[in-house]
Structures are given as structure tokens and as C-alpha cells.
Amino acid sequence: MFIAMNRFQVKLGSEADFETVWLGRDSHLKNVPGFVTFELLRGPEQEGGVRLYASHSLWSSREAFEAWTRSEAFRLAHKDAGDNRGLYAGPPRFEGFDVLQQVAGARPGAAA
Amino acid sequence: MFIAMNRFQVKLGSEADFETVWLGRDSHLKNVPGFVTFELLRGPEQEGGVRLYASHSLWSSREAFEAWTRSEAFRLAHKDAGDNRGLYAGPPRFEGFDVLQQVAGARPGAAA
Numbered sequence: 739m740f741i742a743m744n745r746f747q748v749k750l751g752s753e754a755d756f757e758t759v760w761l762g763r764d765s766h767l768k769n770v771p772g773f774v775t776f777e778l779l780r781g782p783e784q785e786g787g788v789r790l791y792a793s794h795s796l797w798s799s800r801e802a803f804e805a806w807t808r809s810e811a812f813r814l815a816h817k818d819a820g821d822n823r824g825l826y827a828g829p830p831r832f833e834g835f836d837v838l839q840q841v842a843g844a845r846p847g848a849a850a
Numbered sequence: 851m852f853i854a855m856n857r858f859q860v861k862l863g864s865e866a867d868f869e870t871v872w873l874g875r876d877s878h879l880k881n882v883p884g885f886v887t888f889e890l891l892r893g894p895e896q897e898g899g900v901r902l903y904a905s906h907s908l909w910s911s912r913e914a915f916e917a918w919t920r921s922e923a924f925r926l927a928h929k930d931a932g933d934n935r936g937l938y939a940g941p942p943r944f945e946g947f948d949v950l951q952q953v954a955g956a957r958p959g960a961a962a
Contacts, residue, residue: 741891741906757950765953773955779853779947792947794853835891835904838869841877843885 739774739837740800747788747827753780756791756825763818766811767795772802788827800834851886851949852912859900859939865892868903868937875930878923879907884914900939912946 748756760778767773774796781790797803806812860868872890879885886908893902909915918924 741889761951767953768956770955775955776951776953777853777949778951780950781945781947790945833893833902835893837889838892839873839888839890841879841888843882843887844880 739840740797740803741835741837742795742797742803743833743835744793745831745833746791746793747784747786748791748825749827750783750787750789752825753789756822759822759825760793763815766815770802770806770809770811772798773806774798786827796837800836803834851952852909852915853947853949854907854909854915855945855947856905857943857945858903858905859896859898860903860937861939862895862899862901864937865901868934871934871937872905875927878927882914882918882921882923884910885918886910898939908949912948915946 746756757778757780765776767776776793776795779792779794781792783789795803797806858868869892877888879888888905888907891904891906893904895901907915909918
């Protein structure tokens, strides 16, 4: 399995706008081959007047993720990204991770 | 839900040793209240002669994670951490994330 993470430096004061943009979009991911889950994550404040956010998606393989980046679904999901450049202190930073080990809790259903 | 991520800068040449240490340990996580899943992740090479790795755990809430950090299970899981300091270019960097949105694939079982 493979995790694709994009890290965003959102200017303090722009957090609500950032969340509105992301929570309101259509990710076009649901039926993409090899796509497992996506999460939008709010991280800590960082130096330089920004808050870290991350988009985080799990794939069956690195190849499935890379095929998606070349697809029409990817183009549709990113076509408006330039409109919101003012929310960010810089460009997003991509990190790809290979999953070496997974441990599941004994009671995932009861974990509430 | 809450994601706790620890980022490790592993010296190039020490990757196999790092993976052996991590894959061979007992995480003591399985029965911890609120624990959902753990993943060990291998990331990209970075500047400074290091490779990024991350440990990545999903919790039912930030409170469940924080309760674990004060527990005996946490102490047991970390008691040998100092022995392997030579593998790293610096201390681990912790980042905690609140999960704002989750999207699941239409065919998670078929995602192979």
C-alpha cells in the first residue's frame, strides 16, 4: 500500500476559507481504481504565521496513485486549485510513503 | 478522529537497521482504548543524507491518544528508544492532526 500526502502551509486567518474550499469540493476519487481512503487533516500552527494542513490518501499501490495523477479524474479534481493561491504561504509539498507495516486495534468498532 | 505522526530522519545506510528495529518491536498498542490503526511508513530521500520515515497512528480522539502517552503501555513501547539514537540525523518530529473529512473508495475490498 501507498500513502500520498500533500502538506499545505495555510496563512493564519485563512483557515476557515481553506476548510470551506476543501470540504465543499468534489474529490472525484470514489471510483478511481486502487483508491482506498482520503482524509483532510488539520495540523499544528507553525513558525512563519501558518497552520499546517495535509491531504492524505491511501492507495492499493504506488502505481495506482501514479495512474490517477495521469487521469481525467485528477485533472477535474485540480482544475480550480489556482483560484485559491492567496490562502497559502507557499506551494504544497508532496510526500509519498510506502506502508511497511500495519497494526489494527483489537476493537476498532468500539473505539469511540 | 486524530492522527499522530512522528517523522524520523534516518541516515542513508541505516535504513535496513531502522526497519529491523521497528518491524521487530512489540508496539503494545493493540488493546489500548481508542487506538484504531498504526502504520510504519517509508518516505522519500531528503537533503542532508537522510531518508524520511514516519510512524502514523489513528485514534478515536485526541484525548485517547493523550491518555495513551501517559500510560504504562506507552512507557513499555518506548523504553528502548534511546539505544538506537545512532540511526538518526536528529530527534523525531511530532505532528498531531485532526481529521476533518474522510472519503472511502467505492470498492475498498477490490482495491488490489
